[in-house]
Amino acid sequence: MSYKITIDSCGELLNEWKEDERVESVPLTLMVGDESIIDDQTFDQKSFLKKVAECPECPKSACPSPECYMKAYENEAEHIYAVTLSSELSGSYNSAVLGKNLYLEEHPEKKIHVFNSKSASGGESLIAMKIIECENKGLSFEEVISTVDEYIEEMSTFFVLENLETLRKNGRLSRVKALVASALKIKPVMGSTPEGNICQLDQARGMNKAIVKMVNHIGEKGINIQSKTVAITHCNCPERARMLEEAIRERLNPANIVVMDTAGVSSMYANDGGVIVAV
Known part of the structure; x- marks a missing residue:
């Protein structure tokens, strides 16, 4: 079965994923003072850290819109997964779920599931790795969800x-x-x-x-x-x-x-x- 994994940009991508069409990052937007920075492949860490250090205000982030997630779900994969940072820390999870629900209204045949990582950063990366492991074993869509949910509950x-x-x-x-x-x-x-x-x-x-x-x-x-x-x-x-x-x-x-x-x-x-x- 073909699959697609969407990870919000709080989760880091392994090098091999950057060239893999089955894994996609959906960017959040970072705000430092009056400047907005898209957290995509153009992100410059050194420049960002300098701006944060010089700005008296706390940097903030804005989650991807439901439309961004809907665009990510628009593909030919049979199993589609989204992994977001913890719903306690960001609205990214709710945005991904809303995008899924809106997309399914027009494409009810699609199989889409959104995982709340209850984590961030490398935790999201580990969840994506677990999804890939399950898919490579040939698990059904429902079995992947069950296995990954159990994995998330054990994560710290x-x-x-x-x-x-x-x-x-x-x-x-x-x-x-x-x-x-x-x-x-x-x-x-x-x-x-x-x-x-x-x-x-x-x-x-x-x-x-x-x-x-x-x-x-x-x-x-x-x-x-x-x-x-x-x-x-x-x-x-x-x-x-x-x-x-x-x-x-x-x-x-x-x-x-x-x-x-x-x-x-x-x-x-x-x-x-x-x-x-x-x-």
């Missing part, structure tokens, strides 16, 4: 931030707390709730100690890691990502690890130096 996402400015600008951290945390080099260890929201799991003085604590939390919360792929995404810090990869491989021994640089939306959330792990 973690991240550590080098820079707390985005949290300060969007009101999640007061200016005083941000200044104190920066002065003491305190790094929060963050994670996802079962519903797909964000929570603080821990904190540590210094990035290396925070990464060690994050790996410990991954070991405690991760389910069947030895048989799974771990996704590491980093924002402009490849050496830190390699260190994290080595720590996870040595401590948790997963079946596979993929490492990717963040695209636009994930760069906005993680900020310069941030690292994200999904498993």
Whole structure:
């Protein structure tokens, strides 16, 4: 059976997907001050991070419209899937579902399903990988949905931030707390709730100690890691990502690890130096 996977641009694309017509990214729009930036293949991470650092306002994002998703669903594939970032963090999921419902009114014969990743970044990439695995095994459309839904329920996402400015600008951290945390080099260890929201799991003085604590939390919360792929995404810090990869491989021994640089939306959330792990 032929298939098509649409991922909103918060999910990173593996290199081989960029040339694969079966995988498509639907871009969100990023706003830095008065400037709008489309999160597509033209995204310039270095320029974006510089603009965010210089802008006193918090960067924002706007989800793809239902029409954008409808256009993505317009193809000859027999099974069509969409993967969006957590519905707790963005309207992308609701937009994808509305686009599906509108498209099915005119094409009721099509098989389309939208997955709420309850995650972001590499978590969405892992879900797309799972869909491809299921399709390659020849599972039916309904079996793919059931298997991937179970996979999502077992997933967890973690991240550590080098820079707390985005949290300060969007009101999640007061200016005083941000200044104190920066002065003491305190790094929060963050994670996802079962519903797909964000929570603080821990904190540590210094990035290396925070990464060690994050790996410990991954070991405690991760389910069947030895048989799974771990996704590491980093924002402009490849050496830190390699260190994290080595720590996870040595401590948790997963079946596979993929490492990717963040695209636009994930760069906005993680900020310069941030690292994200999904498993």
